[in-house]
Amino acid sequence: MEKVKISPFQFFSILVLFQFGTTLVVNLGLEAGRDAWIAVLIGTVIGMLIFSLNAYLYTAFPDKLPVEYYRLLLGKYVGSLVGLVYAVLYMFTAARDLVDGGLLVMASAALRETPLLIVNLLMIMAVAYVLHQGLEVLARTATIFLAIMFMIGVFSGIVILFSGIIDLQLLLPVMGEGFQPILESVLKKNIHFPFGELICATAIFPAVNHTKNGVKAGLLAILVTGVILAHVSLITISVLGADITERAVFPLLTMMGKVEISEFIERTQILIVMVLIIGVFFKISLYYYAALISSSILFKIPYRKLIYPYALVILGLSIILARSYSEHLMKGGAYLYTVFPFYSIGLPLLLVIICLIRKAILGRRSGSAPGPGSGPASGS
Secondary structure, X not given: OOOOOEOHHHHHHHHHHHHHOOHHHOOOOHHHHHHHHHHHHHHHHHHHHHHHXXXXXXXXXXXXXXXXXXXXXXXXXXXXXXXXXXXXXHHHHHHHHHHHHHHHHHHOOOOOOOOHHHHHHHHHHHHHHHHHHOHHHHHHHHHHHHHHHHHHHHHHHHHHHHHOOOOHHHHOOOOOOXXXXXXXXXXXXXXOOOHHHHHHHHHOHHHEOOHHHHHHHHHHHHHHHHHHHHHHHHHHHHHHOHHHHHHOOOHHHHHHOOOOEXXXXXXXXXXXXXXXXXXXXXHHHHHHHHHHHHHHHHHOOOHHHHHHHHHHHHHHHHHHHOOOHHHHHHHHHHHHHHHHHHHHHHHHHHHHXXXXXXXXXXXXXXXXXXXXXXXXXXXX
16 A cells, blocks of 8 residues: 555545536436425435544544455454455446446537547546556645636636526425425435445545544535535526426536527536536546555555556446446446445444444453552452
8 A cells, every 4th residue: 555645635625526526417316306405405414424434433443444444343354355345336336437427528519429438448547547646646636626626616606697597486485395305315315426425435534644634624525515516406406497407317517508698608518517527537536546445455466556457347347337328327326325325324334333342342351451550469
């Protein structure tokens, strides 16, 4: 494992960009209809609680990677098996995100005539190159692109406001169908996507140079991302309406297509494509890096030797998954909301319980140990 250190702000930047990923452009929380933004906010709070599970394990084992404390808590063989399962899970999810990025770039007419294989190849090789330079390079890159993302967001908000396409009446009535649709949206989607996916961030926890500030930075990243996603959802629905937003494949892209100011500022969809490419890049990078580091410890191989073989595996998986976009979405939903929660919530919760039990047992043993002055009293 490389000995690197990143600052809490760099950690914050990576997590924010990771959560943006494909989340900004898909139908997030629309099971709740026009109240999707409320579902996103509730999911944010629960996401912070889920992150706290992994943060506890991080503070309990600040210098150890997940595979290492899996072995401590579950035993050498079971812990290694769990680490291997997570490595495979991370590669599979990276391939899914690679498909999402490639298909959106093609659907946006940016590279409509370019084969998906070429688009995905260019993207995964760019990620592989940055990871080959090291985590510190990825972290510094994240701080730069976070600033670019926020500038794009501010500009997009201004042109949407001045184009006069916002109709706040489309948001009313608030909770018109009660709380049940919101609750269903939260439980089915908003907890796991994107907040539950931060399980892969455990791979870079030990690299943060300040433990407590690293935890605060992670929680702040979830809060900031959740508020922004709720705001984007609110604006999208106020422009398109809940029905059109729900039917659109990429609602944010559809909304930006309506922006026009005096026939001077138009075709602003390219800004959304830029946002997606940046977000997908960092989402793939973090999953990819987590798979590399886990495998490096399991097989005792320097992670740089695995970068390009793993790039080919992820690329191959992405082509298999992209046979049908509708099938890709259907299977992805089933995977993300039925299988993934076990690994993002179930196993971390189990590990926290085992860690607490282990800590209590060790505490009792140390408490019952005789002190330096104890022992049988000497006879007179």
